[in-house]
Amino acid sequence: MPRFVEVSQVLLFTLFAGLSPTVWAQEPILLDEVVARVNEEIITLTDLKQELRRLRSSLRQENESPELLEQAFQREKRYLLKTMIQNKMLVQRAEEFGIPDSVEPDVGKILEEMREESGIPSMEVLDQYLRQQGSSLEEYRGSLKQRLIIDAFLQQSVYSKLTLLTPEIEAYYQENIERYTETAEVELQEILFLKEGADEAQLHKKAQEVLSQLQTGASFEDLAKRFSDGPTAAQGGGIGSFKRGSMAAPIEEVAFQLEEGAVSGIINTEYGLQIIKVVSQVPAREMPLEEVRSEISNRLYQRKAQPGMKKFIDEMIESTYIYVTPKYREEYDVTDF
Numbered sequence: 428m429p430r431f432v433e434v435s436q437v438l439l440f441t442l443f444a445g446l447s448p449t450v451w452a453q454e455p456i457l458l459d460e461v462v463a464r465v466n467e468e469i470i471t472l473t474d475l476k477q478e479l480r481r482l483r484s485s486l487r488q489e490n491e492s493p494e495l496l497e498q499a500f501q502r503e504k505r506y507l508l509k510t511m512i513q514n515k516m517l518v519q520r521a522e523e524f525g526i527p528d529s530v531e532p533d534v535g536k537i538l539e540e541m542r543e544e545s546g547i548p549s550m551e552v553l554d555q556y557l558r559q560q561g562s563s564l565e566e567y568r569g570s571l572k573q574r575l576i577i578d579a580f581l582q583q584s585v586y587s588k589l590t591l592l593t594p595e596i597e598a599y600y601q602e603n604i605e606r607y608t609e610t611a612e613v614e615l616q617e618i619l620f621l622k623e624g625a626d627e628a629q630l631h632k633k634a635q636e637v638l639s640q641l642q643t644g645a646s647f648e649d650l651a652k653r654f655s656d657g658p659t660a661a662q663g664g665g666i667g668s669f670k671r672g673s674m675a676a677p678i679e680e681v682a683f684q685l686e687e688g689a690v691s692g693i694i695n696t697e698y699g700l701q702i703i704k705v706v707s708q709v710p711a712r713e714m715p716l717e718e719v720r721s722e723i724s725n726r727l728y729q730r731k732a733q734p735g736m737k738k739f740i741d742e743m744i745e746s747t748y749i750y751v752t753p754k755y756r757e758e759y760d761v762t763d764f
Contacts, residue, residue: 463508463761464750465515470508475755478507480561481570508751508759513740516747518573521580530575534568537575585739589731596723600716607714611671613682614706616647616664619657621699634693634700641690647704656699665706678703 460472483500490496521527538550547553554564600607620634637654641647651657651664659665671683678701681691685705694701749764 460752462752462755463512464748465512466519466748468515468519470511470515475508475511477566478511479504481566482507484560484562505760508755509761509763512749512751512761512764514573514577516743516749517577517580519747520743521576524580524583526579526583527572527576530572530579533575534572537571538564538568581736585732585735586728588735589728591724591727591731595727596720597716599723599727600719604713607719609709609712609714611683611711612668612709613685614668614708615666615682616651616704616706617657617659617666618647618651618655618664618702619660619699620654620701621656623698630700631693634702638690638693638702641702647690664704668707668709671711 461469462472462475463470482503483496486496486499486503490499518527538553542550542553545553547556550564557563557567618637620630622630633654637650640650648663651660654660655664657664657666669679669682671679673679674682675696677694677696681694682703682705685691685703687705687708689705691701691703694703744763751759751761751764755761
């Protein structure tokens, strides 16, 4: 059986039931456009637009800049139709094994857990929230069920045939120990004296006077409120926690040399003079293997599964009737079909 057929005409849904003879004589009513066909099932333009909305909404959470959002959207959009076709193909095959029925209880359980964790009082309110995001509870349920069906099917067909030995996990852990090392972190307060518009000599004199008061036991918080030009002066100069590698070099060099509770000298930076206090410290820590074993196992299973997954999908494509309307072939990357 051919994998796809190049058909020039656009397939239409036509509404027949209840039409008068006059209406029957009119042009067909275009209710939706067929984008692709997978065996006996179709992907409509409405389906595609729904997934495009979902994609944009998902990317919006990761990209604050409109420009970056649009770039990411255009990049991911190219492969969206391919993913939709593959998903429909996988769900169809999963139905032969009765998998959709087996995941149904999990769908309700996950939705209920999501509602409770989000503090949403009812499913009706959850539906309202999802509609505000351009979706609905029905759409979300359908998407979740599809994901669970596909995961269960691939687990049964691909992942269950893989073996992963303890020495493999241990070797990966040792070879990638940097990945599983938590960076040292410090929580800081600052007193900042901005250089802009200030006389350099007077600025140094002011900073030295404040430092002298700190060295004789004055409250850092009180002096920050009185003298700091920083944005958190009113709160006592607290500027939060920073991991090694995330601060300006002059500040970081001093911050990680100080003990907890210690106050620095005057630090000369690009924007001004700073005095910092280390409120708390979290030293670098190698995460124990047992803490990351599950994450490593998943990573190695994914790596091992790739060759078998590709072979499995390719074989399914060969035995599946797939048609993509020509104009969508031009817009989306569907070269595999």
